[in-house]
Amino acid sequence: MRTRPLRAVLSALGIGIGIAAMVAVVSIPASSQQALRDQLATLGTNLLTAAPGQTLMGEDASLPPTAVPMVARIDPVTAVSATGAVDATVRRTDKVDEAETSGVAVLAARTDLLRVLRGSLHEGRFLSPVTENFPTVVLGSVAATRLGVGAGDTVWLGGRWFTVAGVLSAVPLAPEIERAALIGWPVARDLGFDGHPTTIYVRADEAYVEEVRDVLGATINPAAPGEVQVSRPSDALAAKRYTESSFSALFLGLGGVALLVGGVGVANTMVISVLERRREIGLRRALGASRRQVRGQFLAESVLLSLLGGIVGVVVGVGVTAGYALTRDWPAVFPPVALLGGVAVAAVVGALAGAYPAMRAARLSPTEALA
Structure with a gap:
């Protein structure tokens, strides 16, 4: 990852965009609902x-x-x-x-x-x-x-x-x-x-x-x-706010698509990495590295790429939510499930994306890799 930083950044970018979209989609409706509760607390639901x-x-x-x-x-x-x-x-x-x-x-x-x-x-x-x-x-x-x-x-x-x-x-x-x-x-x-x-x-x-x-x-x-x-009237106001936030499912789906594309990008990067580093894999295997160690190396790299993208995505999602809430004069609300879940989802996507490349690298024999 240090020797090819541009490729690492581009690989993590798709994950970051997907996680940012998902964090924003979860947090913006939560902010909207909190604003509605605050507004109704002021106006009263007894009218x-x-x-x-x-x-x-x-x-x-x-x-x-x-x-x-x-x-x-x-x-x-x-x-x-x-x-x-x-x-x-x-x-x-x-x-x-x-x-x-x-x-x-x-x-x-x-x-x-x-x-x-x-x-x-x-x-x-x-x-x-x-x-x-x-x-x-x-x-x-x-x-x-x-x-x-x-x-x-x-x-x-x-x-x-x-x-x-x-x-x-x-x-x-x-x-x-x-x-x-x-x-x-x-x-x-x-x-x-x-x-x-x-x-x-x-x-x-x-x-x-x-x-x-x-x-x-x-x-x-x-x-x-x-x-x-x-x-x-408070029922109508709540229904209106629910209608306004009904598009969140659509944006959540778009975030999922971006996350899927990011995962495919990470998988593609790891497959290319295996092809480029065949001699390295063969040398490590010849020096005594087990299949499990080789598999763990590539799987760890894939998860790390996705985690970096996930952390950046969470930060971007928080920024987008805070900015949008500020323009609408809403309190910014960030559900813990959105923040922690964003990082966890990124790690899972990284593990799934890196599973096949890691197994492919582990199956290479030393003689085949060094040929």
């Missing part, structure tokens, strides 16, 4: 949402205006708020065509909505018991970007000017809020809002979330509980 479904006739149902105070009477419920769809559009100026809404919905919102969602403000302030009575609006993060405005600017909403009081940060458990313009409930009534909520957000005691979920429909609409759709 439930209720929205109108459809009637038995296939028509769109509606939630009663009394839904919020009725839900608040459920004992394990700790907080409840709601939003309601307003038949209005929001535009950067009154010069923009009314059809150009940028995909931003106008929602009536209660003043406690931000607290229930455990959201935060990027800038400005949220609606208060005072500002909800005036033409002020709070924009979601996506809505503010699409409209190109910030706190202190004005937008044309429902045929009048509204002042942007604040801009929200991302709300992972309520992505519909990110694409909405939130106005106060009283102001929304002036724009024709009928007072029927379209989405109710409920925080419940962690130990009784499922029980609250079971009675939420009947509490909101006792006459037709089947017309209420109840969901748990």
Whole structure:
């Protein structure tokens, strides 16, 4: 290996690439899952949402205006708020065509909505018991970007000017809020809002979330509980993250292919080494080396090549995982099975790749090798 360093490096490179891919594929989903757990620990898994479904006739149902105070009477419920769809559009100026809404919905919102969602403000302030009575609006993060405005600017909403009081940060458990313009409930009534909520957000005691979920429909609409759709946003968030990491199996397969190619490269190198060193093998055998010793020499060289590639691959895989986690603002997680397993797999591949060349070298007789 010292006399032919370039060949040794190239032989170990395939092993290194395969191990690096496998370490990264195992560690990146682990980092993603840890980030999800941290995020849910902050946002809480006890948030439930209720929205109108459809009637038995296939028509769109509606939630009663009394839904919020009725839900608040459920004992394990700790907080409840709601939003309601307003038949209005929001535009950067009154010069923009009314059809150009940028995909931003106008929602009536209660003043406690931000607290229930455990959201935060990027800038400005949220609606208060005072500002909800005036033409002020709070924009979601996506809505503010699409409209190109910030706190202190004005937008044309429902045929009048509204002042942007604040801009929200991302709300992972309520992505519909990110694409909405939130106005106060009283102001929304002036724009024709009928007072029927379209989405109710409920925080419940962690130990009784499922029980609250079971009675939420009947509490909101006792006459037709089947017309209420109840969901748990944290489940959707976890499912989304699982979908995003589902490609890990594909990349793991690609890493396995790279590892297989690396193993073939090591085997090829060892076969060539046996052919090149026939005289050395014959001389050692003539001086008393046993078949076992010759076999062990070539097998050890093959395992050492693979181990070097495996160690380099683990280091590269750790670097790739740390870099990717940094770009996504995730904690970098390295399962011990990925690190130790990477080195162990490399050693096994080296042993398998070197088995045939080692046995071939051991079978050479001294006279045949020195001829």
